[in-house]
Amino acid sequence: MSDVAQRPSSAPEGAMERRERALREFLTAVSEDFGVDPPSVALVDGSKIASQCGLRACGCYRSREKKIVLNYDCLAELDVLDVLKVVLHEFYHHVQFLRRGREAFSDLDKPYRERPHEVRAEAFGKTFSRFYEDLWFRILGWRS
Amino acid sequence: MGAGSKARACELLKELKSLIERSEELPPTALFHVKRAAELVKCNPERPAADEKRLFEEEGIIVE
Numbered sequence: 484m485s486d487v488a489q490r491p492s493s494a495p496e497g498a499m500e501r502r503e504r505a506l507r508e509f510l511t512a513v514s515e516d517f518g519v520d521p522p523s524v525a526l527v528d529g530s531k532i533a534s535q536c537g538l539r540a541c542g543c544y545r546s547r548e549k550k551i552v553l554n555y556d557c558l559a560e561l562d563v564l565d566v567l568k569v570v571l572h573e574f575y576h577h578v579q580f581l582r583r584g585r586e587a588f589s590d591l592d593k594p595y596r597e598r599p600h601e602v603r604a605e606a607f608g609k610t611f612s613r614f615y616e617d618l619w620f621r622i623l624g625w626r627s
Numbered sequence: 628m629g630a631g632s633k634a635r636a637c638e639l640l641k642e643l644k645s646l647i648e649r650s651e652e653l654p655p656t657a658l659f660h661v662k663r664a665a666e667l668v669k670c671n672p673e674r675p676a677a678d679e680k681r682l683f684e685e686e687g688i689i690v691e
Binding site: 529532536537538539540541542543544545546547554556557559560561565572576585588591592593594595596600 | 648654655656658659666676678679680682683686687688689690691
């Protein structure tokens with residue numbers, strides 16, 4: 484996030500960079516627990532999310548780069564534990580891709596809520612947010 | 628379609644989502660809350676699957 488001039492008013496100077504570093508540290512720790520290489524991560528402001536994710540969204544997983552992209556403006560407005568769930572949800576897409584490749588996402592014809600890979604990612608985020616809450620607050624403390 | 632019906636609520640949520648997506652002023656965060664509301668009401672999925680399939684096939688992107 485070097486584009487300081489483009490930073491939104493909601494993000495104090497350096498906040499995005501600090502949080503991006505913290506997210507990297509958090510995802511490295513979680514990846515170690517699951518025995519996978521960590522994904523790269525980028526926090527981008529809301530005005531740029533569509534160029535990274537193809538659509539306006541709170542986040543996405545770019546499988547070719549093994550990269551999680553998160554919308555800073557979106558996440559900054561969420562409850563801190565909801566942010567953790569979003570991050571873990573995207574992390575699970577990374578695990579799905581590492582384990583099964585493109586096949587993991589072969590259910591994209593189905594409606595979003597009926598796709599097994601999304602159902603599992605959602606369940607993973609909800610379940611493991613309880614276990615990673617302490618680490619999350621220690622490393623990131625989203626609003627602190 | 629009654630004023631309090633699920634179908635009406637879903638239709639309004641869909642319109643609201645479209646409005647937010649097209650707006651330059653409304654915060655994208657609002658999409659998260661609209662999505663949550665649609666989940667609670669148990670609406671059908673709001674995003675055309677074809678768009679997401681194309682995004683994955685062409686760019687390898689999984690959205691949300």
